[in-house]
Amino acid sequence: MNTKVNNSLLDLSLANVSKTFRQKLIDTYLDIKRSCVESDFEAAGLAAGKFCEVLIRLLQHEVTGSHTPFGKPVPNMADECRKIITASNNSVPESVKSIIPRALVFLYTMRNKRGIGHIGGDIDANRIDGATIARTADWILCELIRVFHKMPIEEAQDLIDGISVKSLPIVWEVAGKKRVLKDGLNAKQKALLLLYSETESAVLTEDLCSWIEYTPSMFAKRVLDDLHQKRLIEYDRESELVYLSPKGAKVVEDELL
Structure with missing residues (x-):
C-alpha cells in the first residue's frame, strides 16, 4: 500500500469535508487498511475504533451543525447515531443522515463486541472479522467520496472502484x-x-x-x-x-x- 499516494488522492477526493475531520478520517482509514494487509487484526480493531470516533463527529457536524469536541468521549455511539437518524434536518443527503450512521453502528459494534484480537474460542475469527471491518470502512469512505467529492465524477468513480478492490495480503x-x-x-x-x-x-x-x-x-x-x-x-x-x-x-x- 502506497500510503503517501493514497493519502493525497483521498485528501483531494474529500476536499469538501471540513479540515477538522478530513485528515483524521483518512489517517485512521489507512491505518485500518495497513493493519489488515499486515494481518495485525488487533491494530485494525483499534484503528477502526478511532475511525468511528472521527466519523461520528463528522456526521454530527453535517446534520446538527455542532459536534462532540475531540478529546471528549462520545457518551454512547449507538445513541448518537440514533439522534442523527431521527434529526429533523432534511437538507443533508439521505446517505449521510440515514445509511452511513447505521453502517457506523455496525462497524463500532464489530470492533467492540467481537473483541478483535481476542484470545481463545474454538474458531479464530480475527481474519474474517478484520476483513469485514476493512470492507465496511471501504464502503463508508466510498460513500463519503460519492457525497463530498470535488473532482470529475469519472475520477471519483475510479477512486471508489480502486478502494473497493480487496487488499492482497503480503x-x-x-x-x-x-x-x-x-x-x-x-x-x-x-x-x-x-x-x-x-x-x-x-x-x-x-x-x-x-x-x-x-x-x-x-x-x-x-x-x-x-x-x-x-x-x-x-x-x-x-x-x-x-x-x-x-x-x-x-x-x-x-x-x-
Missing part, C-alpha cells in the same frame, strides 16, 4: 506455514518480511528457511549472517532463533510494505 498463512506473496523480493527481504509478520518475538531458523524454501545448508551463511551483521536481525546460533531488530522493522515499513 504474507499468507497456510497449513502451518507462511508464504510471501509479493513478487520480486530476494531471500533476505522475504526473511525480514516474514519476521515482521510474526506475532511472536522470534522465529526458529528452520521455520524461516522452510517458509522461504531456501537451501538449508546455505541459509545461515547467505541470508542470516549478512542481516545479522547489518543489525537488521539478531541471529542466535545457539538457540537457532531469529529476532527482527527495530532497524529491520523500519526497513520493512519503509521499503517492503
Whole structure:
C-alpha cells in the first residue's frame, strides 16, 4: 500500500469535508487498511475504533451543525447515531443522515463486541472479522467520496472502484506455514518480511528457511549472517532463533510494505 499516494488522492477526493475531520478520517482509514494487509487484526480493531470516533463527529457536524469536541468521549455511539437518524434536518443527503450512521453502528459494534484480537474460542475469527471491518470502512469512505467529492465524477468513480478492490495480503498463512506473496523480493527481504509478520518475538531458523524454501545448508551463511551483521536481525546460533531488530522493522515499513 502506497500510503503517501493514497493519502493525497483521498485528501483531494474529500476536499469538501471540513479540515477538522478530513485528515483524521483518512489517517485512521489507512491505518485500518495497513493493519489488515499486515494481518495485525488487533491494530485494525483499534484503528477502526478511532475511525468511528472521527466519523461520528463528522456526521454530527453535517446534520446538527455542532459536534462532540475531540478529546471528549462520545457518551454512547449507538445513541448518537440514533439522534442523527431521527434529526429533523432534511437538507443533508439521505446517505449521510440515514445509511452511513447505521453502517457506523455496525462497524463500532464489530470492533467492540467481537473483541478483535481476542484470545481463545474454538474458531479464530480475527481474519474474517478484520476483513469485514476493512470492507465496511471501504464502503463508508466510498460513500463519503460519492457525497463530498470535488473532482470529475469519472475520477471519483475510479477512486471508489480502486478502494473497493480487496487488499492482497503480503504474507499468507497456510497449513502451518507462511508464504510471501509479493513478487520480486530476494531471500533476505522475504526473511525480514516474514519476521515482521510474526506475532511472536522470534522465529526458529528452520521455520524461516522452510517458509522461504531456501537451501538449508546455505541459509545461515547467505541470508542470516549478512542481516545479522547489518543489525537488521539478531541471529542466535545457539538457540537457532531469529529476532527482527527495530532497524529491520523500519526497513520493512519503509521499503517492503
